[in-house]
Amino acid sequence: MSKTTYWLGVDLGGTKMLAALFTGKFKLLVERKEKTSGQDGAKAVIARLQQLIADTVAEAGIPEKQLGGIGLGVPGPVNVQTGAVISAPNLGWHNLPLQKILERSCHSPVRVFNDVDAGTYGEFRFGTGEQARCVIGLFPGTGIGGGCVYDGKIFTGRENSCFEIGHMLAVPEGRLCGCGRHGCLEAHASRLAIAADSAAAAYRGQAPALLKLAGTDLRELKSRTLAKSIAAGDRAIEDIVRRAARQLGVAAASIVNLIAPDIIVLGGGLVEALEKLYLEEVRAAVMSHAMPLLADRVKIRAAQLGDHASVLGAAALVAEARGKP
Amino acid sequence: MSKTTYWLGVDLGGTKMLAALFTGKFKLLVERKEKTSGQDGAKAVIARLQQLIADTVAEAGIPEKQLGGIGLGVPGPVNVQTGAVISAPNLGWHNLPLQKILERSCHSPVRVFNDVDAGTYGEFRFGTGEQARCVIGLFPGTGIGGGCVYDGKIFTGRENSCFEIGHMLAVPEGRLCGCGRHGCLEAHASRLAIAADSAAAAYRGQAPALLKLAGTDLRELKSRTLAKSIAAGDRAIEDIVRRAARQLGVAAASIVNLIAPDIIVLGGGLVEALEKLYLEEVRAAVMSHAMPLLADRVKIRAAQLGDHASVLGAAALVAEARGKP
Numbered sequence: 001m002s003k004t005t006y007w008l009g010v011d012l013g014g015t016k017m018l019a020a021l022f023t024g025k026f027k028l029l030v031e032r033k034e035k036t037s038g039q040d041g042a043k044a045v046i047a048r049l050q051q052l053i054a055d056t057v058a059e060a061g062i063p064e065k066q067l068g069g070i071g072l073g074v075p076g077p078v079n080v081q082t083g084a085v086i087s088a089p090n091l092g093w094h095n096l097p098l099q100k101i102l103e104r105s106c107h108s109p110v111r112v113f114n115d116v117d118a119g120t121y122g123e124f125r126f127g128t129g130e131q132a133r134c135v136i137g138l139f140p141g142t143g144i145g146g147g148c149v150y151d152g153k154i155f156t157g158r159e160n161s162c163f164e165i166g167h168m169l170a171v172p173e174g175r176l177c178g179c180g181r182h183g184c185l186e187a188h189a190s191r192l193a194i195a196a197d198s199a200a201a202a203y204r205g206q207a208p209a210l211l212k213l214a215g216t217d218l219r220e221l222k223s224r225t226l227a228k229s230i231a232a233g234d235r236a237i238e239d240i241v242r243r244a245a246r247q248l249g250v251a252a253a254s255i256v257n258l259i260a261p262d263i264i265v266l267g268g269g270l271v272e273a274l275e276k277l278y279l280e281e282v283r284a285a286v287m288s289h290a291m292p293l294l295a296d297r298v299k300i301r302a303a304q305l306g307d308h309a310s311v312l313g314a315a316a317l318v319a320e321a322r323g324k325p
Numbered sequence: 326m327s328k329t330t331y332w333l334g335v336d337l338g339g340t341k342m343l344a345a346l347f348t349g350k351f352k353l354l355v356e357r358k359e360k361t362s363g364q365d366g367a368k369a370v371i372a373r374l375q376q377l378i379a380d381t382v383a384e385a386g387i388p389e390k391q392l393g394g395i396g397l398g399v400p401g402p403v404n405v406q407t408g409a410v411i412s413a414p415n416l417g418w419h420n421l422p423l424q425k426i427l428e429r430s431c432h433s434p435v436r437v438f439n440d441v442d443a444g445t446y447g448e449f450r451f452g453t454g455e456q457a458r459c460v461i462g463l464f465p466g467t468g469i470g471g472g473c474v475y476d477g478k479i480f481t482g483r484e485n486s487c488f489e490i491g492h493m494l495a496v497p498e499g500r501l502c503g504c505g506r507h508g509c510l511e512a513h514a515s516r517l518a519i520a521a522d523s524a525a526a527a528y529r530g531q532a533p534a535l536l537k538l539a540g541t542d543l544r545e546l547k548s549r550t551l552a553k554s555i556a557a558g559d560r561a562i563e564d565i566v567r568r569a570a571r572q573l574g575v576a577a578a579s580i581v582n583l584i585a586p587d588i589i590v591l592g593g594g595l596v597e598a599l600e601k602l603y604l605e606e607v608r609a610a611v612m613s614h615a616m617p618l619l620a621d622r623v624k625i626r627a628a629q630l631g632d633h634a635s636v637l638g639a640a641a642l643v644a645e646a647r648g649k650p
Contacts, residue, residue, distance in 0.1 A: 052358060077618060086618055133483050146583070150475075157585025158458055160618055167616050168579040179616065254493040254579065258471070291492050291504065293386025293411055293485055 005068035006060070008053065008300065009315030010106075011115060011307070012074050014038060014090030014142065017049060019056040020205035020311040022308075024324065026126065027157045028180045030060040031311070038091040045091065046098075066152045067108050069322050071314030073115035074098065077164070083112035084130060089178060099103050111318040114161040115310050117154045119149030119303075122313030123265045127304040132262035133180025136255060139268040140248060143178060144186040148261070165237070168251050189244040191270045198229075206236035216247070220291050223273035230274070238277070241270075244302070245278045256290035256298050267303030283320060330393035330649060331385070331456045333433075334640030337399050337413030338439060338631070339415060339452040339467065341364060342374060345636040349393075349649065351451065355385040363416040364401040370416060370456050372425075375430050382602070392433045394647050396639030397498040398440035399423065402489070402492050405481045407534065408437035414503060415467065420628030428473070436643040439486040442479045442630075447638030462628070463582060464593040465573060468503065469511040473586070488642025491515065493576050498614035516595045520546035522565045523554075531561040548598035555599070563602070566595075570603045581623050582616035592628030600627045 004024050009190070011018045013036060020031040034052045038045055057067060060167035076088035083099025104109045113121075120129070120137030129135040129149065137147040146165030148155035156162055166186035167179055174183025187193060195218045202211040214220040230238045252264055264286075271278050283300050290298075303309060319325060327348050336343045338361060343430050359377045363370055373416040381439060401413035408424025427435045438446075445454075446461030454460040454474065456627030462472040464625035481487055491511035492504055499508025502516070512518060521544045527536040534557035539545040555563045577589055589611075608625050615623075629632060644650060 069432065072442060076618075148584075157619060157622065158587055159584060159622065161582060162585035162619060164582040164616055164619070167582050168615055169542060169575055178406075182615070220478075250497075255583065257489040258486035258487060258491050258580065258583070259473075259480060260485060289494055289506070291489055293489060294482060294489070297482065313334055 003066055006062050006066055006321045007068050007315040007316075008056065008070045008117075009311035009313070010049070010053065010072045011118070011310035011314065012036065012049065012072055012091075013115070014075055014325040017052055017213045018311055020055050020308065020315070021062075022220050022315045024319075026312060026316060028308075030056055031254070032056045032059065036091070041093070042093055046101060047253065049103070053106060058169075064107060064209060068324060069109040069111065069318035070097070070106060070319030071118065071312040071316075072102070072110065072112045073118035073314045074112060075115050078112050078114050078287045079159060080160050080161055083110065084234035085112065085114060086160060090179035104148065109318065109322055111314075111321050112313055113154070113317055114145075114147065115155075116145030117147040117161055117163070118313035119264065119309035120313065121149050122152055122311070123149055123267070123303050123315055124149040124313075125316050125320060126312050127309060128265055128301045130264055132247055134259060135234055135262040136252075136261045136264045138248065138252065138264060138266050140186075140190050140244075140266075140270050141268045142190060142192050144248065145189050148259070150259075165251055165255070165316070168254070170247055170251060185247065189247040191223060191268070192218070194226065194240055194244050198226060198237050201234075201240065207234040209234045210237055218242060223269040226270075230277070241277060242281050246285045249282040250289050252282060252300075253289030253295070256286055256294050259300055260294045263299045263300055263301060265303050267309060269290040271302055272306065328391055331387050331391055331642075332393050332640040332644045333381065333395045334443075334636035334638070334643075335374070335378065335395065335397045336443070337361065337397055337416075337634035338440070338641065339400055342377055343632060343636055344377050344389070345633065345640070346381050346385045347637070347640045349644075350607060351637060351641060353633075355381055357381045357448040359386065361416070367416070367418055370612075370646075371426060375427070377537065378427075378431060382486075389432060393439065393649060394434040394643035395427065395431060396443065396641075396643030397423065397427070397435065397437045398436060398443035398635040400440050403437050403439050403486050404484060405486055407482055409434065410437065411485060434643065434647055436639075436646050438479070438639055438642055439472065441470030442472040442481075442486055442488070442628075443638035443642060444592060444634035445590065445638065445644055446474050447481055447630055447634035448592070448628050449474040449638075450641050451637050452634060453521045453590055453626045454588055459586040459588075461582065461586045461589045462575065463573065463589060463591050465515050465569075465591075465595050466510075466593045467517050469515050469516060469573065471582070475584075490576055490580070495572055495576060500537070510572065511625065513650070514572040517543070517550060519565055519569050519595070522550060523562050524557075526565065532559040534559045536561055541622075552598040555602075566599055566602060567606050570606035571610045574607040575614050577607060578611045578614030578620070579618050581611055585619045588621055588624045589624060590626055590628050592634060596627055597631065602628070636644040
């Protein structure tokens with residue numbers, strides 16, 4: 001009997017980290033979660049990450065030798081040559097050589113990817129992406145992440161990951177963005193921007209259901225809370241979400257005009273909680289703002305893999321990097 | 326002595342058509358021009374095109390057998406699988422199977438490309454593009470054309486050419502575009518939009534030099550005339566051009582955020598006539614609107630090949646399609 005090679009995918013998020021061990025055919029064996037607690041500093045987070053990896057492998061009971069590699073998705077741009085994290089604002093990281101650090105401690109090959117790139121690749125390989133020639137992933141969350149898989153490969157710059165759709169200019173002289181500039185798409189259309197507008201609407205008395213459900217604290221305004229408030233009749237919240245989806249759709253239309261993707265995959269908690277309404281607006285905006293000959297050909301779909309997109313993608317990407325696709 | 330293979334490149338423009346015959350090493354042998362006169366209808370234009378091709382080959386005195394192929398650049402989107410012209414507004418063409426028509430009459434392999442794609446490929450291979458991994462071409466003219474060469478290949482959709490930067494939304498509820506929508510980049514920042522604003526400024530008495538040079542008829546407002554008026558002190562015209570260049574620069578910044586190109590090549594008559602001023606504004610806009618880690622790495626340059634970019638590119642592309650790169 002030949003020895004199976006296993007692959008580990010890790011999604012390092014701002015709030016939690018998820019590790020999942022897969023067989024050579026990418027069937028899930030074991031998964032484990034841990035809190036990230038980025039405020040403890042990079043050292044503590046990395047130690048927790050190393051422990052999580054070790055525990056996951058131990059739980060599966062596979063010999064260390066049969067772990068083919070570890071793929072990580074991180075919330076920020078990465079240097080695709082070195083696997084360093086260029087910046088991860090939610091973790092307070094800046095130029096952290098994560099791949100090197102983990103390779104030293106884990107005795108396995110490590111590859112570091114942007115989390116949305118990994119998630120888009122996951123959907124491309126195992127989800128709604130159908131292994132199409134050009135798949136775009138758009139994930140509105142605290143920011144708005146984007147990724148592109150083209151001819152089976154993640155689209156990157158020569159040195160750095162890219163597809164920073166969240167920082168396309170949406171509104172000249174617009175709202176302040178986390179990057180310090182103004183009017184970026186994510187400053188207007190992310191779940192955080194929606195939450196801010198919704199809290200203001202609740203404060204003004206325009207969203208009584210939401211006010212009752214969650215008050216006016218942004219921390220309480222989760223995607224599911226927004227969905228509940230809309231279901232309960234808060235028209236103002238519905239308007240806010242639809243408007244944000246349209247703005248993302250206008251940016252998606254520019255992407256369609258530029259690179260004519262086959263499939264656009266929309267993912268993340270907001271899209272999961274409000275799929276019908278959200279996709280409706282994005283589709284309408286693409287149809288009215290992209291050139292008809294390109295808009296007609298693009299499929300716009302919800303992601304299928306949920307939280308597993310990034311871990312599956314990262315595991316498959318490290319397998320491919322090791323020549324085992 | 327082995328027989329050389331020659332390649333013919335044709336740039337079919339709205340006003341003129343240019344044919345150029347090249348050696349296997351892409352040295353120019355013969356070139357000829359002809360008026361397009363699109364108002365005569367597709368049949369007449371195609372007949373003129375066939376005559377121009379025949380005359381160019383005849384003038385070079387090469388045997389028909391040694392013509393390896395004919396590459397054409399056309400002013401509009403093309404079907405990359407069939408070589409049909411999907412639409413060419415300046416010629417009044419719609420779904421014209423140009424490749425098939427010419428292959429029947431020319432007894433040589435024919436390939437049809439979007440003209441800006443061909444020009445971008447020309448600059449990539451022989452001009453300022455340095456054969457970089459990702460080269461973007463932006464050509465503001467009557468519209469604004471865009472092209473992308475990625476890993477040595479023109480970036481296209483599965484079926485159709487793309488990179489329609491001119492139809493990215495620049496101004497919500499903005500000016501009427503030739504495509505029928507409002508606020509597209511080319512409705513605000515093309516040479517035609519600049520000419521319209523300049524004519525209005527001349528009419529209002531804000532551009533005395535331009536009024537004297539060319540009056541208020543858009544047909545007379547060529548790029549060189551605009552350059553002369555600026556040199557003669559028309560500040561209003563300088564403001565108009567700078568503003569348009571900034572708008573194109575903002576769109577270029579979105580492209581940088583998305584696909585992190587190595588080089589952006591700016592070409593066409595307007596850029597040639599006003600290179601310094603134009604590039605200054607585009608560079609400034611990219612630096613202030615793209616993410617620093619991506620903006621820092623992109624070179625922004627003027628095209629080098631002028632009118633020869635498209636014929637060279639089209640000739641080299643058909644050579645590559647025939648397995649002779």
